[in-house]
Amino acid sequence: MKPINYAPGRQAQVEVVAIDGLMLRLFEAIDEANVPWLLAAAARVRGALGEALVDLVPAYTTLYVQYDLARLDAAQAHACLARALAGLAPEPVAAGQEHVVPVWYDPSVGPELPVLAARSGLGVPGLIARHCGRAYTVFALGFTPGFAFMGLVEPVLAAPRLATPRQRVPAGSVGIGERQTAIYPSVSPGGWNLLGRTPWSLVDAQGTCRFSPGDRVRFEAVGRDRFVELGGDCSPLEVRE
Amino acid sequence: MTALIVEHSTPLCSLQDGGRFGVRHLGITQGGAADWVSMGWANWLLGNPLAAAVVEVTLGQFSLRAERDCHLALAGADLEATVDGQHLLPWRSVHLRAGQTLQFKGPRAGARAYLAAPGGWLAPRVLGSCATVARDRLGGLGGRGAALAAGDRLVYRGPAREPRQVAVAQPPNISLAEPLQVVLGAQMAYFSGQSLFDAFDQTWVVDPRADRMGVRLCGPRLHYQGPPMISEGIPLGGIQVPPDGQPIVLGNDRQTIGGYPRLGALAPASLARLAQALPGDMLRLQPVVAEQARASHLRVLRQWA
16 A cells, blocks of 8 residues: 655555554664654554554554454555654653563573573673663563563674574563563563573563553662562473473 | 353363454454354354354363253354254254253364353453453453363353344355455565465365464465565464465464564455364465455444344
8 A cells, every 4th residue: 555654754654464454664674763653653543543443563663553344444544544644753762661670690590691691702790781781672562461572682692592492481581582682471482592580570460561662671680589589489490402 | 140060171162252452562362253253143143242252162072061941052163062962053042951961072064163142151351351362361261261161150141032043044154165365465575476376276284283373274385585574463364474384374362473474364254264174174265355355244244233
């Protein structure tokens, strides 16, 4: 469909992806600078579609818009989105919350800690210091309830996903995948490099997450005792084959 | 209030409804009846809202006993449902007397049967829906994503009404004889010309790796030639193609964001038929224009109006 000009010199590609869904592609690459634009666009789309909006999935570069097909056809949805996005301005990042997440960095709960420390040449303390050294932006929630895709980690910390994902990653595990970092909110399969574990639980009984896109997250290294005091579970990962 | 007691069940038998919406941005999946058309018919037979809570019985091995006389409705697969040894066909209402047991043995045609009760089965709504999603630990009788299990009490409160009839000469079509319709889109342009030709020219076989999250199809290998993908939101019915070239059709319990290239998405009515497929079943795919698929979708909805 016709691209939508949402700001001077900025264009979103619009693709039909289902009988009731359009993909708005605002960017071509992952970048922290995308987030304020995507947040602003999501707010405008919610406002403009109102009751006709069924679901909205923001990701790194895109917004997937599912609309009520009994109320709108694709052309009407496109027109509505074009009106909504005209003259878009990025949402100030200050709108997001700051979180400081305690993490126990240890090989028993983060088996790739020594691996990444060796590969990067930083050593374990250096690696921990660098992982804790900046605030990460929450790009999107997805995969499982409360899984927050965050980044970007410094290039020296970047690490490819495991060739064979683990069947069972414990809740609270903190990992790195490429230049992203994340916390597994619940026990699930997973292929990221694990560095440690947080005692925090990230989702409530309703599945609602502590973090929202646009939030800033900083990790803070804590010792085993503090981790236990905060309610952390020290059981080591099952040894991999 | 009328109750039925579950006597036998499997992890594949669960409470479902129209699904959970407005929460995809939290990483929470949709859930809901995999064959929404059959769910619609089961509810329509009783004059219920079309997405009222139903029992989704997958592959059988499920039975329940009525505590009192009751009128239920059955739609979807023929899983050899019996009451006192008498075979019940889908697309009609079911009368059970107190103490009688309704039993589902196994597939004769299709994979998923839907059992509706007057007013819908009662269950807590979690984030707007009682759809059971084990992975998200949401929905079902207890609200925490558990499938139905022996000893569970299924309760409804609706009035006993004169049930409607589906014209039995023309039962709804759940077979795979007609091709499944694909709304082309997403990364379709990045597949090789040969792949696009093969996708719509050859026969696909339903793989045993099929569940509510996705159904894998085996057939010609599809080659994606585009740039690496950045993960993005994925629609119901999306056809993703991992590096092995064998497509996976994404179902109600799909992950919310995915990074594999997609050929397009099955039209919802076709996805409902795929939900009735058994491993080894064969099917064909056919491209369809989005607006044409939308029009036939609206016709499905209008027949229940």
